Amino acid sequence: MNKSLSKGKIAVFIALGVVALLAIATVIYMLVSRRHNAHDNELPPGALTGVAETEEKTETATGEEPLPTAAESDEIRGLFIASVGNINFPSRPNLSETQLKAELDQIVANAVRAGLNAIYLQVRPTGDALYDSSVFPTSRYLVKEEGAPLVFDPLAYFASVCRQANVSPYVWLNPYRVINTQFADKEAALAALAESNPARQHPDWCVFYGGKLFYDPALPEVRDLIVSGVGEILDRYDVDGVIYDDYFYPYPVSGEEFDDDASYYQYGNGAARDDWRRENVNELIRRTHERVKAAGEDKTFIVSPFGIWRNSSADPRGSKTRGLDSYASLYCDALAWIREGSVDVLAPQLYWERGYEIADFAELTRWWSAQADGTTVKIAPALAIYRVESFKLGAEEIIQQIQFSRAYKNNCGFLLYGYPQLAQDTGGLATKLNEFLAYSYSAGESYTGSAVKGVSFRFPRNGYTTTLSGVFVLGASDPKTPVKKNGLPVGRTKSGFFTEYMDLNYGENYLTVEQNGVTYTLRVVRISGGGGTSSAFAFQSLSPDRDEAVSVRSGASFIVTLTAPALSSVSVNFNGQTTRLSASGSGAYQTYTGVITAPRAEGTEPQKIGPLVYTCTRDGASVSASSGAVTVIPEGVWPVATATKDYAFLKTGTKTSFYDDYLNTNKGMQDELVEQRGDFYRLSFGGWINKDNVSVEDRAEPLPDGKMTAAGCRVNGDRFEVLFTVNRAVPLDVKMEGSDFRIRLFGLDSEGVTPVFAGNPLFTSIGCKADGKDTLVTLTLVHLDNFYGWDYSYTEEGILFSFAMPRTLPEGEKPLEGKTVIVDPGHGGTDTGALGFLAGLDEKNLNLTVALAVAEKLRSMGAEVIMTRTDDSTVSLYERMDLYDEIHPDFAISIHHNSVAETTDASKGRGVWGLYWAFAGRGLTVPLQESLAEALGTYSFGSKPQELAVCRNYKFPQTLLELGFICSPPEYERALRGDYAEVCADAVARGVLRYYENQGIFLEGGTPS
């Protein structure tokens, strides 16, 4: 027999009759989408795609619009440098000019190395100055003791070094703190200050609290002092602005009162004390802002408050958090500053991980963005790089926080706190930041501009009916004006995308939002799932059914099934015998199954026996139905089936999905036929094959028992081959178990055979043992990633397995020259895939845009690229699989985007998944998945096996990549940015190169790190 790979159509296509094709293909397709969804989307079948195909058809039919390009704008990529306690700079007091310069040079160099563009140098840690001040004494953290003469001005030098490095210099001031060490009483604290310290000169301006000294925020003299300190810096130094941190009224010390009674009696004016204190802070913020703007319109005033304004439990306007309430505890009312526009930028300290239940980074990011929506105030969250080692994701957490917050309205960048972690590149932080920030995408504003008018709900559609207890909502809106729900702002991305989650009661449910005075209402109806027992008593789905031709060998067993209401008694009568069927499954209807044995039939003439009569009894009532007669193949005839096609489906049942089937079989496979049911034959080993894939010959004798006489291996060119010398072409199946490649040769005896192994780059050993009537062959892989596809054939010598070995790429501009690659944009045409927030920009559209860029990139590297579609046409999974087998490329990449289950908060979806099937795709998938997660700055799910239609061809490496969650506003926003496809394509290209580099390492006998 001649071994020929990859020719012809996929067997099932030809095999099924037209009517059967429609019916079965629909079932299989549903299974396929469901399987895909089971990991990809976790959606109930048809949940999202159904909507798209009916409701939005006219809109999606407009096809591929080019994705608009984002208007890029610079983002703040800032770094805090703390001087209090000599935390970051200076490393200790009383350093020489040379030492101070060296430290500042190093700080700026480290910031630049990490890709940052702004530094916030703390020049007033405690009512003092790290610069030449005529208001405050020289800082104890800079000179020998507070107030000692300044020998070198660090701020002047800092500003000039920053300018040379194209880094924006800012000053960081702690406004109220006077001294940061603890004392027994106020007098002792005052005595520790320099004579010239304004606090020492005006003890009545200070409050002693928790052993420390603070300026009283209530006093006009204090505000004047602080603002004059701001003014002298802006007048004398070349800095871009001023930042205050989170210290306003001091953090609470248990059992202590902040004694501002005198001020309250003098200035309280009848206001509640809490409100009055907040207003004292607000006034400082206002006056500071005025002073900053007086120094120049381009100067920026930033405040970096504690990350939680209020918790929603205390105030419905607050965030869904359970942390310290800075409004109540610190008298810090950032919403007032937003309302009044008295800050330019807020840098809330969001020092927690995404998903942290008490204070979730994602929740707080959305919340702060929503508060600033429609105002002039920008948001640049402060991120906790000092905690990088305690984060579950390490440095990746920071990258993902940057990427996530970038998508949200009014975001203008980020500030990092934790200089040592940056300087020491802890967990690769600085390196990762630099690489990530090099992808130019930054905090550009809305990409849609005014494309969206008002508010529209993409999913669910208005009037949507469901049995589920909740549903996520995908909304788009005109980004220019805030959207409000119950009067509170909704967190939106820069392009106006938002999600809501509706808990559904039975009956009508409404989501109402408002924009520009217009109200938008979404109605969702929840109906009962009808989970109880069915009142209609009937049974259905007979197998074999009424019209199905059934033949069974003399004395052989065959299976009958049907579906009937739960708690029924079901039996079948055949040939005078009654067999009780047993129930399985749950719900109102169950599956009933029984095994029937055909009677013995002598001679060579087939006998017809029947019909099969089914009876179903429940609550005293009975129904019956019958299927046709069964033909019994007599004992004197041995029908033998021989496969006539390569890559034909070998199934575990007549209606099973290929996910549950055996490995596809090849031309020449031979086995006895024991049953025919409709278009399928059951072979003696147990599997089913479509009749169009075999020829059947009636023999007078059974096939001989299968016998293996030898097994050997060899390296043949760039393939590794294993040959089993056998007396007949038995059916076989293959499975991966860990690193073991297991071949089951059905009905084959290998007693006495010891396989002869040959050294090769793929496997470490081969073994062979009996398992019942079968032989199990085990080939153990060197490494799961070191596997590149294989094929097998029935030849005159025996059963030949042939495995692709690792290969490397040539040097030069076009390393993929000579390689053929399939790029498969998932879904298309009537199959929308997961829905996005905008019609015409659903999964199928994003997949295509990215796939086209990937194809172009790989072509530029020399590959010949074939695509399963290049426009919005409908291509079935069978057509895709067909093309895969026909082309037999060097590798194939399928591009997808993900979604979550309808009953999940859509904003929780995030990250890149790599999917492969066990036989070849892992080594390709892993570097591609890693490279994409890195480039997109998103969560990395890693890679896992899943027997998807476009992953299951064992002949060459395939991968299916889920690039992101289309239901997540920030990931969707990212996907619509102009550079998205290119960033993905570049990442794929890097992943492919790494894949081949890894192969080189395997060839040398090593293991890639």
Ligand SMILES: [Zn+2]
């Ligand atoms: Zn998909």
